[in-house]
Amino acid sequence: MLKVLKTGLYLTIQDLGRYGYRDIGVPISGAMDVASVKKANLLLDNDENEAVLEITMTGPTLQFEEPTYICLAGAHIAATLNNETIDNYKIVKVEKGDILTYGRLEVGFRGYLAIKDGIQTEKLLNSRSQFYPVTKKSRITVGAQIPYNKTLAYKPKISEVKIEEHFGQNTLKVYKGPEFSLLSDGQLAEIFTKAFTVSKENNRMAYQLSELIAGHSHSMLTSGTLPGTIQLTPAGRLIILMKDGQTTGGYPRILQLSEESISVLAQKKYGDELLFKLV
Amino acid sequence: MKSYPISIKPFGERAVLVEWPNKVSESILADILDFMDAFKGLKIPGWEMSVAYNSLTMVYNKDHIDFEKTKNIILDCHDKQAKSKTERIQHLWTLPVCYDLEFGMDIEEAAKTLGLSIEELIGQHTSHQYVVYGIGFLPGFMYLGGLPSSLEIPRRAEPRLKVQKGSVGLAGKQTGIYPQESPGGWNIIGNCPVDLFDPTKKDPCFVKVGDKIQFENISKAEYELHKIEGEVGIYEPEKVVLNA
Numbered sequence: 080m081l082k083v084l085k086t087g088l089y090l091t092i093q094d095l096g097r098y099g100y101r102d103i104g105v106p107i108s109g110a111m112d113v114a115s116v117k118k119a120n121l122l123l124d125n126d127e128n129e130a131v132l133e134i135t136m137t138g139p140t141l142q143f144e145e146p147t148y149i150c151l152a153g154a155h156i157a158a159t160l161n162n163e164t165i166d167n168y169k170i171v172k173v174e175k176g177d178i179l180t181y182g183r184l185e186v187g188f189r190g191y192l193a194i195k196d197g198i199q200t201e202k203l204l205n206s207r208s209q210f211y212p213v214t215k216k217s218r219i220t221v222g223a224q225i226p227y228n229k230t231l232a233y234k235p236k237i238s239e240v241k242i243e244e245h246f247g248q249n250t251l252k253v254y255k256g257p258e259f260s261l262l263s264d265g266q267l268a269e270i271f272t273k274a275f276t277v278s279k280e281n282n283r284m285a286y287q288l289s290e291l292i293a294g295h296s297h298s299m300l301t302s303g304t305l306p307g308t309i310q311l312t313p314a315g316r317l318i319i320l321m322k323d324g325q326t327t328g329g330y331p332r333i334l335q336l337s338e339e340s341i342s343v344l345a346q347k348k349y350g351d352e353l354l355f356k357l358v
Numbered sequence: 359m360k361s362y363p364i365s366i367k368p369f370g371e372r373a374v375l376v377e378w379p380n381k382v383s384e385s386i387l388a389d390i391l392d393f394m395d396a397f398k399g400l401k402i403p404g405w406e407m408s409v410a411y412n413s414l415t416m417v418y419n420k421d422h423i424d425f426e427k428t429k430n431i432i433l434d435c436h437d438k439q440a441k442s443k444t445e446r447i448q449h450l451w452t453l454p455v456c457y458d459l460e461f462g463m464d465i466e467e468a469a470k471t472l473g474l475s476i477e478e479l480i481g482q483h484t485s486h487q488y489v490v491y492g493i494g495f496l497p498g499f500m501y502l503g504g505l506p507s508s509l510e511i512p513r514r515a516e517p518r519l520k521v522q523k524g525s526v527g528l529a530g531k532q533t534g535i536y537p538q539e540s541p542g543g544w545n546i547i548g549n550c551p552v553d554l555f556d557p558t559k560k561d562p563c564f565v566k567v568g569d570k571i572q573f574e575n576i577s578k579a580e581y582e583l584h585k586i587e588g589e590v591g592i593y594e595p596e597k598v599v600l601n602a
Contacts, residue, residue: 098419102408103555103563104497203557212497212538213557257367257375300380301492301501303408303415305373327410327494327501335370 081194081225082142087181089135090219091283092198095128097206097213101326107306108208108322111283111345112153112189113338118242119152119193122170124235129197130207132225134190136348138181139219141192143173145229148195154187154246154346169239187246187346196228210323249347250354251340256309258299258331266293266311270334275317275353283323286344288353291315297331304328307336319344362389364436368425373417376432382411382503384489390414391568395446396439397432409567410492410501450487450570452596453535453550455526456581457483461549468511468528468545480575482506483547487570488533498537498555498563502571505533517543524549526573551584552595570600 083090095116096109110116110133117127131152132139138156151158151167158165158181165171173179179192200207203214211217219225262270269292280287294315303326304310310318310330319336320328321344336344337358347353362378369375376393378386390409397407397416404420416432457465457480469479488502495501505528513529518541521527525536527544536542537554550573555563565571576584587593 099406100497100562101406101415101417102493102567104494104499105562204562212555254368254370257369257377300382300411300413301494302410302413303369303375303494305370305415305417307370325495326408327492332369338371 080144081198081227082144083139083219083221083223083225084142084178085140086219086221087134087137087139090139091133091209091217092130092200092219092225093133093208094130094197094206096322097204097208097210100204101303104326105204105213106210106284106323106326108206108210108213108283110191110208111322112191112342114245114342115153115189116191116193118168118240119150119191120197122150122168122235122237122240123148123193123195124233125193125195125197129193130200131194131198132192132219134181134192136184136188138190139179140181141179143177143179144175145227146172146174147227147230148233148235149173149179150193152191152193154190155185156190157182157185158190166239168242170235188348189345194227195230195233199226199228245339245343246346248343249352250356251344252337252358253309253334253340253355254337254358256332256334257302258297258311259333261295261297261331262311262333263293266295269293270317270355271357275355277347277349277351277353279349281347281349283321285321285324286319286347288317288319292317295331299329299331301327301329302332304332305335307338307341308332309334309336321345361436361439362386364393364433366429366432369415371422372419373415374423374425374428374432376414376416378412378414380412382491386412387489387491387568391446392439393436396435400431400435402431408492408494410494411503446568446601448566448568448570448600449597450572450600451565452572452574453552454576454580454584455484455548455550455573456576456578457548458578458581460578461522461525461581462547464514464527464545465547468547471511472509474508479509479547482509483528483533484573484575487572490565490567490569490571492567493563493565496537496540496555497557498565500534500554500565500571502532502534505531509533511545513543514545517541521546522549524551526550549581551581551588552593553588564595 521542
């Protein structure tokens with residue numbers, strides 16, 4: 080078991096998501112920054128869909144009750160294992176009783192902790208990703224015991240890689256959304272020339288942007304939405320749906336983020352600047 | 359059964375949006391469901407489809423898609439789809455609702471706004487069959503069509519931060535049930551004791567798009583009984599097959 084002594088800001092268990100239940104209104108969920116999670120699981124020779132811990136801005140304090148191997152990924156948050164600094168994308172051997180603590184966030188917003196063989200919580204509707212009401216809790220609370228397999232010896236194929244990371248990027252690649260044609264020349268000019276900033280309303284469901292563009296009075300029948308769908312409200316606000324975003328919506332879907340750009344956005348926080356580029 | 363023209367738009371790297379004429383209509387919904395049956399019949403693994411009113415979102419979970427190729431498969435499938443279906447089973451579900459003031463905190467005001475007595479409001483709400491045009495917004499939340507115009511009432515000016523699970527509401531042309539506690543701006547007129555989403559069940563949501571819903575007025579005592587039956591897992595909502 081992995082004992083949670085402190086949780087940090089927002090700690091959840093995530094795999095790559097819950098597929099096949101969109102038709103009854105269940106969001107995909109899963110890791111916000113898929114790109115980082117895949118790399119960590121790859122290094123540990125895990126299936127890319129193994130569940131990891133998703134850490135938001137401030138990290139947890141965790142105690143390992145069985146020996147295993149771990150790999151940190153995503154945002155750079157100063158981490159120490161029994162007071163010894165450990166780096167991202169490096170396989171680290173962990174002994175029974177070891178304590179992992181996190182310090183200051185350096186770059187990015189969401190960090191990941193991958194464990195050899197993955198986190199072994201119960202799968203619900205084919206996924207371990209936390210999402211209430213599919214899972215009983217929407218996040219991990221203090222005192223939680225997270226199951227994982229004991230691994231005594233493991234010889235990694237590669238023990239460390241230098242990763243080209245996506246934190247430096249602030250241009251999001253977008254495709255035309257189903258209601259793209261509703262945009263006026265003025266709105267288009269605003270979207271593709273202005274810089275936007277992430278507002279305080281940003282979470283696993285959606286990122287709202289602070290700057291408004293010209294609004295609209297188009298009303299439409301509720302229709303499907305996806306992670307990465309950018310909706311435009313009548314007031315002119317851009318709302319970018321993320322992994323826990325609802326499966327349907329009633330605002331025009333003007334743009335759709337590329338999957339790569341969802342991972343880029345997942346590492347942005349309040350006040351970070353963004354640009355849009357049509358592909 | 360009528361077949362309608364469809365339009366197909368790309369929706370990111372692995373999805374397409376298929377749209378039928380921009381109307382809420384049972385015969386359009388039937389055409390969408392016929393198309394879904396036909397597409398499933400092609401047995402291409404990896405596709406996930408969800409309906410909302412006049413549109414179908416189709417997501418390919420395996421890989422990025424080639425839009426032109428996908429579009430042609432869809433158009434061809436829609437062209438050749440069977441125009442009438444007998445094997446698709448649709449149900450009319452009777453869902454109990456307790457309209458007691460304890461649950462229906464807005465029912466008095468809603469009745470006043472609509473110029474009805476509370477009894478008349480309940481009478482009208484329970485005498486219609488509502489078509490399920492989609493499930494979304496929250497797991498197990500049904501988009502219902504067919505509300506009589508006499509029950510159309512604007513949303514509340516200020517949404518509530520917490521609407522209790524099971525709350526039955528009215529808003530504009532819509533009526534519906536909150537399957538879980540949620541913020542919401544609908545006028546709450548009662549509560550349904552039936553779980554509309556239960557992730558521990560093999561089929562977490564028993565209602566399907568295309569089914570119909572009729573509400574039944576129940577007393578508080580019956581409400582409590584259904585609630586207990588639900589908790590111990592012996593409650594089965596009443597259903598009849600529509601197209602047998």
